[in-house]
Amino acid sequence: MIELTDVTKSYNPTVKAVDDLTLTVRGGEIFGFLGPNGAGKTTTIKMMTGIAKPDKGTIRINGRDIASSPLEAKKQFGYVPDSPDLFLRLKGLEYLNFMADMYDVPKETRKERIDGLARRFDMSGALSDPIQSYSHGMRQKIVIMGVLIHDPHVWILDEPLTGLDPKSSYTLKEMMREHADAGKTVFFSTHVLEVAEKLCDRVAIINKGVVLFCGTFKEMQERFQSDMSLEKLFLELTDDE
Numbered sequence: 001m002i003e004l005t006d007v008t009k010s011y012n013p014t015v016k017a018v019d020d021l022t023l024t025v026r027g028g029e030i031f032g033f034l035g036p037n038g039a040g041k042t043t044t045i046k047m048m049t050g051i052a053k054p055d056k057g058t059i060r061i062n063g064r065d066i067a068s069s070p071l072e073a074k075k076q077f078g079y080v081p082d083s084p085d086l087f088l089r090l091k092g093l094e095y096l097n098f099m100a101d102m103y104d105v106p107k108e109t110r111k112e113r114i115d116g117l118a119r120r121f122d123m124s125g126a127l128s129d130p131i132q133s134y135s136h137g138m139r140q141k142i143v144i145m146g147v148l149i150h151d152p153h154v155w156i157l158d159e160p161l162t163g164l165d166p167k168s169s170y171t172l173k174e175m176m177r178e179h180a181d182a183g184k185t186v187f188f189s190t191h192v193l194e195v196a197e198k199l200c201d202r203v204a205i206i207n208k209g210v211v212l213f214c215g216t217f218k219e220m221q222e223r224f225q226s227d228m229s230l231e232k233l234f235l236e237l238t239d240d241e
């Protein structure tokens, strides 16, 4: 579960990147975080993961406050950033073992996890190559694998499908569904609204730091008394004209 209460963040005195945001993401659901460029999605995610500090408000991950219990909170989630910095000189397998060390994944289980993830993401043949030789999509996949290696309860994914080929994208979406169906939490941001419409149990739409809607796609259609697609409703909601 992720709970944000009255969270606000400004980078300068005139504009609030995130403005008094309150949001609860429950276990058992895939939650999509949608919004136009510059809406405040990454800023929110950075605060959820303890990378940026809110000016005001509280954030709890599975009940652990990210400000007062950062280590405990950080053990609860795995985070895929939108533009990850990678250890390019490491080989794929070295990187995965490094991540497993960081999260104290026991030696007995890590091989099984690495093999399983590599199989699902078609990366078995690439693990002995240096990451700097990887394509953009392969880099994205090794980051996702590194994040999932400690089997975190809460997944926080910033634009995770960008750059993935259709099969890997399908695999990740399938894994997100399995994770949520196991009662755990998946929170992800995306610009791909067709994916959000099909995959998410609930969505929040944010614009200029403010949540404009939070609920199921059906609730959104009811609210706007329309059978429009999520894409159309999104464009209507976020149209500033």
Ligand SMILES: Nc1ncnc2c1ncn2[C@@H]1O[C@H](COP(=O)(O)OP(=O)(O)OP(=O)(O)O)[C@@H](O)[C@H]1O
Pocket: 011, 017, 035, 036, 037, 038, 039, 040, 041, 042, 043, 044
């Ligand atoms: N480090 C920063 N310094 C100053 N302003 C920032 C910084 N990071 C973000 N902003 C501003 O905060 C606002 C929200 O940006 P943010 O990156 O959170 O949006 P986003 O919804 O993730 O956008 P995108 O979809 O383009 O990735 C924007 O106005 C942006 O210009």
